[in-house]
Amino acid sequence: MGIEQKVGDMGAVTMRLDQAVNWARTYAMWPMLVGLACCAIEMMAGQGARYDMSRFGMELMRATPRQSDLMIISGRVTRKMAPVLRLLYDQMPSPKWVLSMGDCASCGGIFNNYAIVQGVDEIMPVDVYVAGCPPRPEALVHGILTLHEKVRGETLKTWA
Amino acid sequence: MNNDLQAALSALVERFDAEVQEFRGQTTLVIAPEHIANACQVLRDEFDFNFLEEETAVDYWPEQEPRFHVVYQLYSLEKHLRLGVRVPVSGKSPSLPSLVDLFANANWREREIWDMFGIRFEGHPDLRRILMPHDWQGHPLRKDYPLGYEEVQFSFNAKEIDQDKPYAEE
Numbered sequence: 373m374g375i376e377q378k379v380g381d382m383g384a385v386t387m388r389l390d391q392a393v394n395w396a397r398t399y400a401m402w403p404m405l406v407g408l409a410c411c412a413i414e415m416m417a418g419q420g421a422r423y424d425m426s427r428f429g430m431e432l433m434r435a436t437p438r439q440s441d442l443m444i445i446s447g448r449v450t451r452k453m454a455p456v457l458r459l460l461y462d463q464m465p466s467p468k469w470v471l472s473m474g475d476c477a478s479c480g481g482i483f484n485n486y487a488i489v490q491g492v493d494e495i496m497p498v499d500v501y502v503a504g505c506p507p508r509p510e511a512l513v514h515g516i517l518t519l520h521e522k523v524r525g526e527t528l529k530t531w532a
Numbered sequence: 533m534n535n536d537l538q539a540a541l542s543a544l545v546e547r548f549d550a551e552v553q554e555f556r557g558q559t560t561l562v563i564a565p566e567h568i569a570n571a572c573q574v575l576r577d578e579f580d581f582n583f584l585e586e587e588t589a590v591d592y593w594p595e596q597e598p599r600f601h602v603v604y605q606l607y608s609l610e611k612h613l614r615l616g617v618r619v620p621v622s623g624k625s626p627s628l629p630s631l632v633d634l635f636a637n638a639n640w641r642e643r644e645i646w647d648m649f650g651i652r653f654e655g656h657p658d659l660r661r662i663l664m665p666h667d668w669q670g671h672p673l674r675k676d677y678p679l680g681y682e683e684v685q686f687s688f689n690a691k692e693i694d695q696d697k698p699y700a701e702e
Contacts (some may be wrong), residue, residue: 383566398641451665486664494698 375400384501390527395439397467398520399429401438404440406460409447411474411506418509425509442519444512448476449489461496469523472498475505537613540579544571560616567628568619572604576634581606581615584635587642589621589649593675599623600651604631621651630656648673 374425379385407415418425419433426432434440437460449457461470472492475481478501480490492498499522537559544550548567553560563571575581586605591600598620606615621628630653631638642653643662650671653659661668670677685693 449695451668452663474574484682484684486670486677486681488681490682490697493700495700497700 391524394526398523399431399486400431400439401469401520402432402434402439402525403430403442403444403471404437404460404464405433405435406443406457407446408449408453409476411446411477414506414509415446417511417513418472422528423509423513425513425516428513428520430516433476437461439466440464441467442469442471444471444473444479445492446473446506448481448483449492449495451489454495455457457492458495469499469519470496471500471502471519473502473512474507474516475503478503482507534581534611534613536608536611536613540575540581540613540615543578544574547571547574558614560618562618562620565619565621565628568617569631569634571617572606574629574636575606575615575617579608580610581608581613583607583609584631584638584641585614587638587645588630589645589651589673590606591649591673593623597622599677600626600649602628602645602651625652626650627654628653629654632656647671650674 375385409411417423419430422470430442437443441464443461443464445457460466470492473479476483476488477492478498480488484490484504489495500515502512504511507515540668541550541552541561543557544561544563545552545629548563548571548677550567550571551562553562561571573658584604585607588603590601590603592601593601599619602621603620604617604619606617607613608615619628626649628651630642632642632653632655639656639658640662642656643659645651646656646659647661647663648671660666663673682697683689683693
């Protein structure tokens with residue numbers, strides 16, 4: 373099985389345009405290094421050898437927002453850091469997605485006080501939330517796969 | 533107790549009417565706000581306490597009056613001596629002279645005390661907020677500042693709280 377069966381004599385394969393574009397986007401989605409706090413350790417563990425995220429397309433983490441597609445916000449967002457994160461989000465070229473990793477980024481976590489933004493969706497639109505304190509690397513991988521499913525469901529009408 | 537420390541303590545008690553407290557080998561002097569600048573100058577110049585290790589404040593509202601205690605920890609690098617100095621400051625427009633010209637690292641410490649407690653420091657070159665955003669109202673570490681930030685969402689009040697929460701659309 374494989375692409376040779378479908379290709380046939382002419383060497384051409386037909387698929388819908390949005391399927392092709394979404395396939396390309398999901399399998400080469402490079403995250404941006406926004407490791408803020410403890411969840412960043414689990415994100416790094418997820419990128420390591422045992423729970424390899426490269427097999428899902430996240431080959432490397434770009435430190436610059438200009439070359440990344442996915443922003444994994446891992447960790448507590450303080451009030452002072454919030455405008456910086458918004459600036460980074462604005463600097464990312466679309467198509468871009470945001471994955472909020474951990475409890476503190478999703479809802480403020482255990483820190484219900486003056487210093488922590490209660491959920492990063494106060495400052496930017498989030499696509500997938502991953503719960504956990506911190507979420508295991510496997511939970512993060514599950515979140516990434518959920519994001520892939522969401523991206524595969526996008527159609528031409530949503531882009532235009 | 534160490535002789536140098538004893539000499540410093542008796543000089544300060546005599547000149548500035550300080551009170552000595554000792555607890556488990558740590559000495560603390562309690563000095564009034566009017567004398568603090570001169571006292572620290574004397575400690576730095578005559579008794580070689582040339583390193584300001586720490587400068588913070590404590591809020592004892594409503595148990596004690598005066599409400600704030602500003603705490604300095606001084607250290608002598610040559611003689612290896614530590615001394616704590618406490619200054620009781622009242623709650624009504626609290627202010628103290630700044631120690632920036634004596635110890636340069638008091639700059640950010642005093643900015644933090646201004647940000648968190650609202651104690652002004654006269655003579656500070658750049659007194660502005662350091663931890664909170666610059667347009668924040670209130671001083672968070674005071675005891676009458678609210679402890680939480682938003683109401684906890686349970687299933688019975690989830691929808692009402694959700695309607696008031698700010699969500700970013702784009």
